[in-house]
Amino acid sequence: xxxxxxxxxxxxLMILATTAVAQDQGCILLKTVAEIEQVTxxxxxxxxxxxxxxxxxxxxxxxxxxxxxxxxCDQAAEHVVIDNPVPEHMNYVANSAIGPGTEVTFSVDGGFxxxxxxxxxxxxxxxxxxxxxxxxxxxIRWVMRNPLKPGDVAFARFRAVLE
Amino acid sequence: xxxxxxxxxxxxTSCVLxxxxxxxxxxxxxxxxxxxxxxxxLAGVAESATSNATTLVVAEVLDLNVTLxxxxxxxxxxxxxxxxxxxxxxxxxxxxxxxLAVDNLVAGDDFDPLGASTAVFFDxxxxxxxxxxxxxxxxxxxxxxxxxxxxxxxxxxxxxPAGLADGVIGRSRLLASAATGTGTPGTSFAxxxxxxxxxxxxxxGGQASALGEYQVSEVNVTLTKSATVVGNSGTADPVPGAxxxxxxxxxxxxxxxxxxxxxxxxIPAGTSFTAGSLQLNGVTLTDAADADGGEFQGGASxxxxxxxxxxxxxxxxxxxxxxxxxx
Numbered sequence: 001x002x003x004x005x006x007x008x009x010x011x012x013l014m015i016l017a018t019t020a021v022a023q024d025q026g027c028i029l030l031k032t033v034a035e036i037e038q039v040t041x042x043x044x045x046x047x048x049x050x051x052x053x054x055x056x057x058x059x060x061x062x063x064x065x066x067x068x069x070x071x072x073c074d075q076a077a078e079h080v081v082i083d084n085p086v087p088e089h090m091n092y093v094a095n096s097a098i099g100p101g102t103e104v105t106f107s108v109d110g111g112f113x114x115x116x117x118x119x120x121x122x123x124x125x126x127x128x129x130x131x132x133x134x135x136x137x138x139x140i141r142w143v144m145r146n147p148l149k150p151g152d153v154a155f156a157r158f159r160a161v162l163e
Numbered sequence: 164x165x166x167x168x169x170x171x172x173x174x175x176t177s178c179v180l181x182x183x184x185x186x187x188x189x190x191x192x193x194x195x196x197x198x199x200x201x202x203x204x205l206a207g208v209a210e211s212a213t214s215n216a217t218t219l220v221v222a223e224v225l226d227l228n229v230t231l232x233x234x235x236x237x238x239x240x241x242x243x244x245x246x247x248x249x250x251x252x253x254x255x256x257x258x259x260x261x262x263l264a265v266d267n268l269v270a271g272d273d274f275d276p277l278g279a280s281t282a283v284f285f286d287x288x289x290x291x292x293x294x295x296x297x298x299x300x301x302x303x304x305x306x307x308x309x310x311x312x313x314x315x316x317x318x319x320x321x322x323x324p325a326g327l328a329d330g331v332i333g334r335s336r337l338l339a340s341a342a343t344g345t346g347t348p349g350t351s352f353a354x355x356x357x358x359x360x361x362x363x364x365x366x367x368g369g370q371a372s373a374l375g376e377y378q379v380s381e382v383n384v385t386l387t388k389s390a391t392v393v394g395n396s397g398t399a400d401p402v403p404g405a406x407x408x409x410x411x412x413x414x415x416x417x418x419x420x421x422x423x424x425x426x427x428x429x430i431p432a433g434t435s436f437t438a439g440s441l442q443l444n445g446v447t448l449t450d451a452a453d454a455d456g457g458e459f460q461g462g463a464s465x466x467x468x469x470x471x472x473x474x475x476x477x478x479x480x481x482x483x484x485x486x487x488x489x490x
Contacts, residue, residue, distance in 0.1 A: 027205050027210065028212050030212045031214055031215060032215060054219065056220050056222045056351075057220070063219065075205055075206060079204050083199065087195050088195070162195065163188055
């Protein structure tokens with residue numbers, strides 16, 4: 001009898017411990033990679049492009065940033081929103097933000113307000129307003145339309161050019 | 164006897180050294196950080212997470228340009244220390260030294276300028292020409308070191324060979340290269356960039372050059388003098404009382420102007436100037452020194468003097484006539 005109860009106590013401790021660990025590291029594992037497009041030409045002269053890791057860049061390089069969000073728990077994550085500030089010294093490349101199952105908006109004020117490109121305004125030199133250029137976007141936001149089910153991965157990607 | 168004066172032409176340009184912090188791009192050695200965030204709800208509870216950070220390092224691009232700042236420099240054959248002004252700009256994103264070289268054996272021109280004993284100077288006082296304050300360039304000793312987006316003014320100093328024809332052109336090339344390395348664009352020199360980054364050869368191969376040119380412009384003045392004797396009886400005997408009419412044709416040829424040309428001719432000994440006989444191109448000039456540019460100068464060495472002004476080949480022949488009487 002004592003052994004069985006010890007087993008139960010041990011199991012309960014394990015469950016508690018597991019739950020505690022899960023809450024510490026969250027249910028979404030977020031990773032980001034920086035890559036650059038590389039064009040290769042094969043023996044037949046045909047060109048193909050692929051994304052390769054990059055570490056050293058020069059002004060003018062276009063970098064592809066890919067974010068992945070993995071649900072590592074056994075419950076669905078709802079209202080998933082991925083936010084990415086455009087890195088300093090870089091300019092967002094127009095129309096480059098993509099994410100299956102997401103709605104993409106941008107900010108030009110450091111992440112306080114988000115909107116679609118047509119709605120983003122910046123001040124003119126003469127005091128008026130004009131539509132913001134993509135290079136002026138400061139933040140990108142992907143809002144997932146559906147919950148992220150356990151084990152699923154959501155992707156978000158954008159490109160930026162080094163000034 | 165004819166005297167004439169000419170003025171040399173000088174091309175002076177101003178040299179502006181500008182510095183814009185961002186023209187050449189993000190400075191080499193800069194770290195580019197990127198990080199994402201996610202927010203979500205789990206069973207109604209708000210949660211968030213942050214991703215790893217990616218760090219990219221900006222490498223140094225080796226890039227420069229050399230531009231000519233002088234228009235074509237007009238010279239005479241045999242001139243010495245004639246300068247061409249250039250501007251060297253570091254268009255890369257890291258501080259870099261740029262060794263300089265000169266090529267006077269440029270193909271396609273009419274003559275080769277001769278490098279002066281010290282052929283390259285920095286235009287230290289920004290005067291646009293060679294002056295005592297300018298610092299001489301010594302290869303390997305003071306190769307210009309420039310921060311990104313800054314420039315330096317460089318003077319090439321050449322002598323012009325003798326015996327050149329009017330209108331010929333001679334060219335001189337200033338070359339500059341990045342000290343860290345040159346070669347095929349994209350070539351990488353690991354760890355040799357400023358701030359310890361890699362250095363990458365830019366689109367121009369890490370070198371640049373520009374051509375300057377000299378053009379010889381000479382002017383030639385020729386005089387053709389003839390004399391006609393008319394005696395009292397209508398004969399051509401040069402006897403006392405007979406009159407001699409001198410005609411001098413002044414011709415200017417070449418591409419330069421003879422500036423401030425003045426024709427002077429002595430009254431021959433044993434003759435006397437006939438008052439009122441001085442003419443330029445058929446128009447009588449008064450004997451007195453006045454606004455018409457012609458005069459008779461009396462005294463111990465009498466002479467006629469006509470100011471012809473600035474003459475070019477296009478002005479055509481100028482004819483001076485005057486008459487004397489044999490004493």
